[in-house]
Amino acid sequence: MTLLRLEGVTVRFGDRAVVDRVDLEVAEHETVCVLGPSGSGKSTLLRVVAGLQPVSGGRVLLGGADQAGVPVHRRGVGLMFQDHQLFPHRDVAGNVAFGLRMRGTSRQAYEAQVAQLLELVGLPGAQGRAVASLSGGEQQRVALARALAPSPRLLMLDEPLGQLDRGLRERLVVELQGLFTRLGTTVLAVTHDQGEAFALADRVVVMRDGRIAQTGTPLEVWSRPASEFVARFLGFENVVPATVSGGAADTPWGKVPVPDGTPDGERRLLIRPAGVVLGPDGGLTCEVVSRTFRGTHVALLLRPPAGPVLEAECELATAPAAGDRVAVAFAPSEVVVLPVADETV
Numbered sequence: 003m004t005l006l007r008l009e010g011v012t013v014r015f016g017d018r019a020v021v022d023r024v025d026l027e028v029a030e031h032e033t034v035c036v037l038g039p040s041g042s043g044k045s046t047l048l049r050v051v052a053g054l055q056p057v058s059g060g061r062v063l064l065g066g067a068d069q070a071g072v073p074v075h076r077r078g079v080g081l082m083f084q085d086h087q088l089f090p091h092r093d094v095a096g097n098v099a100f101g102l103r104m105r106g107t108s109r110q111a112y113e114a115q116v117a118q119l120l121e122l123v124g125l126p127g128a129q130g131r132a133v134a135s136l137s138g139g140e141q142q143r144v145a146l147a148r149a150l151a152p153s154p155r156l157l158m159l160d161e162p163l164g165q166l167d168r169g170l171r172e173r174l175v176v177e178l179q180g181l182f183t184r185l186g187t188t189v190l191a192v193t194h195d196q197g198e199a200f201a202l203a204d205r206v207v208v209m210r211d212g213r214i215a216q217t218g219t220p221l222e223v224w225s226r227p228a229s230e231f232v233a234r235f236l237g238f239e240n241v242v243p244a245t246v247s248g249g250a251a252d253t254p255w256g257k258v259p260v261p262d263g264t265p266d267g268e269r270r271l272l273i274r275p276a277g278v279v280l281g282p283d284g285g286l287t288c289e290v291v292s293r294t295f296r297g298t299h300v301a302l303l304l305r306p307p308a309g310p311v312l313e314a315e316c317e318l319a320t321a322p323a324a325g326d327r328v329a330v331a332f333a334p335s336e337v338v339v340l341p342v343a344d345e346t347v
Contacts, residue, residue: 004066005030005188006051006156011060013046013212020046022212023060028156033182033189035199036208039235047209051185051190053077060177064156075104080154082145082162094120094144097128101152110172112151119147122181126194139170146178157182159191163198175201196236200224208232230340233272239313240278244271246339254309256286259334270340275301277336278314280322285329289310290322304330 004026021043028034036044049055051062053074062069069077088097095116102112120128123143136144142162149157162178163171179202182189193199199206200220208216208223216228227233230241244251244258247266251258258271279285288304290346291311300321302311314330322328 003030004028004315005032005064006190007061007063007066008051009061009063011050011062012058013043013050013055014058019058019212021050021057024212024214025134026207026214026217028188028189028190030188031186032164032204033179033191033202034205034207035193035203036190036197036207036209037199037235038215039192039194041211042209042211044209047162048192051156052079052081052158065282078155080149080152080157080211081160082149082158083160088141088144088148090133092126092133093129094131094133094136096146096346097133098121098129098147098151100148105152114152116147119151122150123147124177139174142174150185155188157187157189159189159193161193163193163195164189171195171198172201197337208235210235213315226338227272227340230272233338233340238272238274238307239310240273241340242271242309243342244269251314251337251339255306255312255332258332258337260337260339261334264339268342270342272338272340273312273332274336275313275315278304278312279331279333280314280316280320280328282329282331285331287327287329288323290326290328292324293321304328 004027008024008026011021011024012019039046043151046055050057053069053072064077089100095232098116098119099112102115114159116129120126123146125140125143133141133145175198191202197281203220206218206220206223207214210231216223216232222238227236227238233241242253242255244253246260246264246269249260249262251260251269251271253271258273286306288306291305293301294301295318299315302314302316302321304314306312312330
């Protein structure tokens with residue numbers, strides 16, 4: 003069942019559409035992450051749903067009800083921001099209980115609920131601690147507990163882990179995913195970090211210039227970017243013009259096999275680094291420009307005789323040194339055929 007529906011939502015600042023005719027649905031108990039670079043309109047979209055930003059056109063519906071004219075505090079949504087926005091003069095319990103007290107919940111009832119929420123987010127017994135004494139990760143947990151306290155029908159997260167270091171961010175993403183699954187929470191989050199979005203979301207929405215460029219499961223978006231923009235935003239750089247004919251593509255790197263069923267014609271070709279295979283005899287000869295240890299593999303930059311440099315991956319034990327010459331071939335399973343026009347969809 004659809005909880006949130008956006009129909010042709012547009013926001014204009016002067017002549018510029020920062021959100022441009024966006025249609026989007028979020029089902030109950032679904033976690034949707036809106037992903038995009040700065041200026042893509044993702045945070046403005048979140049503010050529209052919350053009621054913090056008026057629309058220039060279109061409708062926002064929650065539970066089938068048009069939210070035009072409905073103030074923020076009556077929408078039944080929870081908000082959690084990147085900077086947490088905790089009240090420094092209140093202790094942890096005072097922060098978590100704020101929304102409950104505003105709703106007139108009795109002290110006895112909200113004290114029990116605060117204790118349960120702090121247990122849930124991994125801060126048992128922290129009610130009396132001062133906000134200033136908390137680490138960044140602990141403040142994030144308090145902010146989450148405060149957002150969850152009024153039992154919102156939709157929880158919205160704006161770059162929730164953006165200020166945390168990478169290790170803590172990765173741990174908390176796993177915890178958040180498990181927590182939302184247990185609670186059955188419906189979540190709409192925005193982030194510029196694709197790793198965070200792909201780990202947290204049931205569905206990813208990629209935005210560009212106020213429009214949706216692609217939507218799908220994390221696996222669908224990662225496996226099959228819809229455009230060169232999406233591919234490059236996800237960090238893929240091996241993209242070149244190509245002419246497809248008879249199961250192969252003519253590219254600046256020579257002939258590249260393409261997946262079965264690819265139609266002939268002018269295209270753009272993405273080759274994932276894992277699809278640049280080292281060592282076959284008779285392959286394209288390249289010079290190793292650099293190699294970088296990535297933990298699970300070594301990332302290589304290769305300079306071919308023509309065309310842009312190639313990104314490749316290999317195991318540490320077999321990684322060539324900078325300056326070496328290697329032959330490469332291309333695995334069709336790691337080739338993605340993109341449209342020539344970089345259109346949003």
